[in-house]
Amino acid sequence: MELINYKVENRIAFITLSRAEKRNALNEEMVQQLKQAFYKAEKDKDVKIIVLEAEGDVFSAGADLAYLQQLQQNSAAENLADSHQLRELFAAIYFSQKITIAKVQGHAIAGGCGLITVCDFVFAAPEAQFGYTEVKIGFVPAIVALFLIRKIGEGKARDLLLSGRLITASEAKEFGLINYLVTKHQLAEEVRLFAEKLSNETSANSIAYTKDLIQKVQQMKSEEALVYAAETNAHIRSTEDFKKGVNSFLTKTKLKW
Known part of the structure; x- marks a missing residue:
């Protein structure tokens, strides 16, 4: 099943989370497909900008519940291999030689918030909420912590990672987690214009x-x-x-x- 859509228009690769019925929650297959999509965009000489977006009202609710249940049955070796898959995905986005832009129309939680953390630019709708809620379920936001500390500094990262609280888009902008607040109905057009401008002028x-x-x-x-x-x-x-x-x-x- 295709959980990620991929298309290229005017030198912009649009990578779309396509699991709206599950609030674009991440599972093993989705992480794999998302990673492969970024590898594909990275190698494509006709792509200058990569836009990460999602279908539905939620950008991503984080890890899939069934996926979390499965992790409890994994061996230590299986869990380590699975963790490296997520590491490779975040690294593919963060270390991309191309400009990456997250278009966030709705809530980005836990792993979903991790995805936007590693992008170069983040556009978000005012009603979106953000948070790293892992500590509330006995988990650790281990991989994303490295990138978040780099992005917003240790003090603000401690606030978000240790509390697991959700913050508004306005507060996320003040923290430096997102760059631009845009109304939901203008979001797609604003991201497209921004991406085209960067593509043409850099x-x-x-x-x-x-x-x-x-x-x-x-x-x-x-x-x-x-x-x-x-x-x-x-x-x-x-x-x-x-x-x-x-x-x-x-x-x-x-x-x-």
Whole structure:
């Protein structure tokens, strides 16, 4: 059964959670299909932007109840293998060389909130709620914690991860979890326009290098990070995209990437 829909329009890959009758809850099959969809978009040379969206009124309610019950029957090795599947999915999104945008029309809870955490940009409807509720069922938001701390800082991450509370879209914006609040009926159009603008106005090569820089320098000591930044700065000057971009700037000609 296809739990994920995939389509490409105007260099934008739309990856859609398609399990609305189950509130787009995550199970093993859905995680696998979602991961494969991101791998596909990453390899597609005709794709510059990836939009993650969902059908129905809920973005994702987190783990499927039947899935959670099954985990209790798994061996330690099976649970470790399953955990690595989720790790690989989050990594595929976070470390993508392409810009990732989450379009959130409804609640994003637990694993569903994890999915948006690892995206570059998040657009959300005002009525959506967000939360990492794992501690309320005796679970640990282990994998997403790494990315959330990077995104919003330790203090705010502690608030959300330790309380398991739900927050409004407005509060999520204040926390830095989401970027833009857009009414539900305008959400699709606003995301499309934003994605097309980024696609047309930014170099895919520069985006890939910039995302790589953001990820790597956080793990380095200051001097090491500065050396790496200088090396990146020097290397990018020899690329074709840099030459095209500078020429466009100097000649005042509009460049569509």
